[in-house]
Amino acid sequence: MALAPVAGPASTVDGFVRQFLRNLNYERGVPLSAASANDRYFAFAMTVRDYLMARWLEDLRRQRVAQVKGVCYLSAEYLLGRQLDNNLLASGLTSIATTAMAECGIDIEDLRAAEVEPGLGNGGLGRLAACFIDSLATMGVPNIGYGIRYEYGIFRQTFQDGQQIEQPDSWLTMGSPWEFPHPEAAQPVSFGGYTEHYDDEGTERSRWIPAWNVLAIPYNYMVPGYQNGRVNTLRLWSAEATNRFDLRVFNAGDYAEAVRSQTFAENISKVLYPEDSTPQGKELRLQQQYFFVAASIKDFFDHQLAPDFDLANLPDRVIFQLNDTHPVIGVPEFMRVLLDEKKLDWDEAWAITQQCFAYTCHTLLPEALEVWSVDLLGRLLPRHLEIIYRINDEFLDAVRERFGDDEMRLRNMSIISEFPERSVRMAFLATVAGAKVNGVAELHSQLLRDKVLPDFNEFYPGKFTNVTNGITPRRFIRLANPGLSDLITEAIGTGWLTDLERLRELEASAEDPLFREAFASVKAANKRHLNDVLLVRDGFTVSDGHMLDVMVKRLHEYKRQMLKVLHIVTQYESIISGRVAASDIQPRTFIFGAKAAPGYAMAKRIIHLINAVGSVVNDDPRVEGRLKVLFPPNYNVTLAERLIPAADLSEQISLAGKEASGTGNMKFALNGALTIGTDDGANVEIRRLVGDDNFFLFGMSEPEVEALWARGYKPADFYQGDESLRRAIDLIASGAFSGGDKSVFEPIVSNLLYDDRFMVLADYSTYIAAQEKVDAAYADQDAWTHAAILNVARSGFFSSDRSMRDYIDRIWHAQPLR
Numbered sequence: 090m091a092l093a094p095v096a097g098p099a100s101t102v103d104g105f106v107r108q109f110l111r112n113l114n115y116e117r118g119v120p121l122s123a124a125s126a127n128d129r130y131f132a133f134a135m136t137v138r139d140y141l142m143a144r145w146l147e148d149l150r151r152q153r154v155a156q157v158k159g160v161c162y163l164s165a166e167y168l169l170g171r172q173l174d175n176n177l178l179a180s181g182l183t184s185i186a187t188t189a190m191a192e193c194g195i196d197i198e199d200l201r202a203a204e205v206e207p208g209l210g211n212g213g214l215g216r217l218a219a220c221f222i223d224s225l226a227t228m229g230v231p232n233i234g235y236g237i238r239y240e241y242g243i244f245r246q247t248f249q250d251g252q253q254i255e256q257p258d259s260w261l262t263m264g265s266p267w268e269f270p271h272p273e274a275a276q277p278v279s280f281g282g283y284t285e286h287y288d289d290e291g292t293e294r295s296r297w298i299p300a301w302n303v304l305a306i307p308y309n310y311m312v313p314g315y316q317n318g319r320v321n322t323l324r325l326w327s328a329e330a331t332n333r334f335d336l337r338v339f340n341a342g343d344y345a346e347a348v349r350s351q352t353f354a355e356n357i358s359k360v361l362y363p364e365d366s367t368p369q370g371k372e373l374r375l376q377q378q379y380f381f382v383a384a385s386i387k388d389f390f391d392h393q394l395a396p397d398f399d400l401a402n403l404p405d406r407v408i409f410q411l412n413d414t415h416p417v418i419g420v421p422e423f424m425r426v427l428l429d430e431k432k433l434d435w436d437e438a439w440a441i442t443q444q445c446f447a448y449t450c451h452t453l454l455p456e457a458l459e460v461w462s463v464d465l466l467g468r469l470l471p472r473h474l475e476i477i478y479r480i481n482d483e484f485l486d487a488v489r490e491r492f493g494d495d496e497m498r499l500r501n502m503s504i505i506s507e508f509p510e511r512s513v514r515m516a517f518l519a520t521v522a523g524a525k526v527n528g529v530a531e532l533h534s535q536l537l538r539d540k541v542l543p544d545f546n547e548f549y550p551g552k553f554t555n556v557t558n559g560i561t562p563r564r565f566i567r568l569a570n571p572g573l574s575d576l577i578t579e580a581i582g583t584g585w586l587t588d589l590e591r592l593r594e595l596e597a598s599a600e601d602p603l604f605r606e607a608f609a610s611v612k613a614a615n616k617r618h619l620n621d622v623l624l625v626r627d628g629f630t631v632s633d634g635h636m637l638d639v640m641v642k643r644l645h646e647y648k649r650q651m652l653k654v655l656h657i658v659t660q661y662e663s664i665i666s667g668r669v670a671a672s673d674i675q676p677r678t679f680i681f682g683a684k685a686a687p688g689y690a691m692a693k694r695i696i697h698l699i700n701a702v703g704s705v706v707n708d709d710p711r712v713e714g715r716l717k718v719l720f721p722p723n724y725n726v727t728l729a730e731r732l733i734p735a736a737d738l739s740e741q742i743s744l745a746g747k748e749a750s751g752t753g754n755m756k757f758a759l760n761g762a763l764t765i766g767t768d769d770g771a772n773v774e775i776r777r778l779v780g781d782d783n784f785f786l787f788g789m790s791e792p793e794v795e796a797l798w799a800r801g802y803k804p805a806d807f808y809q810g811d812e813s814l815r816r817a818i819d820l821i822a823s824g825a826f827s828g829g830d831k832s833v834f835e836p837i838v839s840n841l842l843y844d845d846r847f848m849v850l851a852d853y854s855t856y857i858a859a860q861e862k863v864d865a866a867y868a869d870q871d872a873w874t875h876a877a878i879l880n881v882a883r884s885g886f887f888s889s890d891r892s893m894r895d896y897i898d899r900i901w902h903a904q905p906l907r
């Protein structure tokens with residue numbers, strides 16, 4: 090008898106209610122009358138899950154049977170945000186579910202609010218991975234996202250006396266209805282030990298004799314496409330001890346030692362490293378990287394690949410996309426599997442590997458380019474180090490063949506660097522191994538090719554390419570901004586959510602005064618909603634009639650939150666000194682959201698300064714009703730979804746050449762905020778698309794930055810030469826924001842005056858001038874709204890669906906599974 094595939098519950102209000110109550114009773118073991126908020130949330134989430142389940146099982150089956158080319162996205166981070174609303178939208182059940190809950194006397198908003206967001210990423214890189222898997226599911230492309238199920242995600246930020254305090258993010262304490270553990274599919278992952286060489290019927294081979302291992306337990310998560318009946322899989326690995334208790338040790342009386350080995354293993358997936366763009370070179374971090382990549386590759390061979398698959402055809406079956414260098418240790422691991430386990434010879438294995446990997450670089454900062462000391466790598470993964478050496482030897486032979494014995498060039502291109510200690514340059518390894526190498530915005534890709542890796546570009550013509558980042562319009566327009574979504578649909582019909590270039594059709598509506606009025610009232614409603622959210626969350630109020638000027642992103646000197654602070658202090662100083670009448674400036678509320686890496690002292694000082702400026706400005710009656718500074722703690726995806734739709738002005742003010750792309754910039758433009766920004770990252774493309782009239786550009790271009798740096802940049806000269814800048818810095822230095830204590834912010838002041846690596850002072854005057862233009866433009870509300878609509882209409886390019894199409898066409902050569 091053929092078993093019928095599982096059928097979901099009936100897609101009716103009645104069917105939903107029944108399934109919800111069933112889940113409440115049978116999964117949670119409570120009646121509705123006694124259900125806690127968490128019980129209700131769980132039962133509700135499980136009901137949504139039940140509707141997606143049949144599709145998920147069907148997709149899993151089809152992908153196994155079809156054996157077509159699939160994308161294995163390898164990423165150490167997935168910054169997912171809340172799942173409930175997204176999965177509800179994907180299943181098309183929102184209205185049925187809302188009515189069903191109302192019938193049970195439950196407000197669906199309370200259910201939404203009960204979800205703890207999984208913060209398994211630091212910022213842009215992790216959020217990009219989440220957008221990409223959403224798009225792949227929506228496009229029906231077979232994909233598995235592989236990563237780590239951190240027990241603790243990005244820390245929860247609180248402020249004490251204006252200073253950042255980090256709290257553990259225990260997102261799993263209440264459990265998660267979205268995960269499916271599969272202990273039966275656990276993979277052992279080995280570490281340490283040594284290698285042996287032996288003769289295998291005339292072929293010299295190596296084998297790795299590891300010293301210890303851990304178990305990787307997979308947890309599956311649904312990745313539903315947008316109302317297309319498709320569900321892909323995100324598979325995150327959790328570490329456990331192989332022998333959960335060493336009974337011999339236990340019986341010998343050493344209980345603590347027996348438990349120690351277990352704790353040791355579980356440490357590997359315990360916590361997300363909170364550094365964004367500044368890797369720390371810690372051993373545990375390398376363990377994490379190898380842990381998830383080795384488990385994923387093994388999982389692919391064991392569970393995704395047909396048992397009789399001809400390995401020579403692997404490049405037609407799979408592409409492993411490396412999300413920055415964090416998973417690059419997968420390259421020697423893949424080689425090790427092909428050589429030592431599948432017994433391929435070196436040339437065969439290397440030819441396959443070079444077609445099965447591609448590498449995305451997300452940075453230009455030299456300190457963000459990951460290196461691992463040979464000493465550490467050799468201790469933890471001796472066989473992999475051997476393989477890396479051989480890859481490097483053969484690579485340098487090929488370079489020598491092309492360019493002769495050019496020692497300088499060889500040293501510059503070697504995967505192994507000798508200074509300051511012998512180490513492996515992971516970006517070089519990824520570039521040598523990858524079929525393609527891409528940057529994440531036009532400018533970034535160009536600088537990567539011409540400035541960071543020019544020798545590689547010369548050696549591998551055609552390997553370097555660009556794929557400009559994108560964002561999913563499902564989460565960041567439809568869910569975050571339902572008012573705008575409805576307005577768009579009213580104007581241009583449905584279909585734009587999966588074909589975002591169709592937003593172009595709104596250009597005509599920008600000329601319609603009634604549409605502008607409707608658009609402005611959506612923005613006003615979003616501001617009121619934000620006010621409600623911040624009031625409950627932080628006790629803040631957002632004043633009516635204020636321009637909302639928003640800067641949300643990780644705190645990093647290159648992103649230049651400091652420049653924003655100088656602008657605020659400049660405005661504040663000009664009023665309290667009496668040079669400008671408060672009534673002459675455009676009322677603004679400045680909103681910051683930013684976490685600093687716990688060990689990044691300067692970033693934490695800047696957070697302290699923002700809060701300090703905020704308390705002085707917000708308490709000063711002389712600027713009341715005119716200037717306000719809000720810094721809600723713990724900026725995360727959930728808060729982004731509230732802030733971005735309410736913003737008028739988007740701050741994208743990094744030093745040109747430092748921000749690889751940015752993706753917040755795209756979210757703001759698509760929600761009708763105007764950008765004030767430098768010519769950096771994807772700002773370049775945003776400005777080109779929305780037009781100069783609808784974008785406030787300022788600051789040095791990347792070549793100008795380089796030229797000034799080469800001439801010898803002296804920030805003190807800018808301080809001396811600009812009275813308004815001097816006043817702002819002097820006010821900070823005077824202790825005005827630190828109760829008279831000049832020492833508190835002295836390190837910030839002297840850093841600005843005598844170092845200023847990211848040239849804040851050099852861009853100050855053009856920034857202030859651009860802000861004056863912003864003020865003037867905002868005074869004409871109708872013209873501002875017109876420009877905001879054009880930002881929406883012309884930003885359709887920044888859908889992550891388009892990014893995925895670019896990867897598919899130019900890098901992966903994969904296809905949707907029909």
Ligand code: KOT
Binds near residue numbers: 751
């Ligand atoms: C982290 C560690 C090492 C190297 C790079 C990073 C990194 C880069 N983390 N986040 N990024 C950001 O990635 C985003 C997505 O591509 C970009 O938009 C953004 O500019 C990067 O800073």
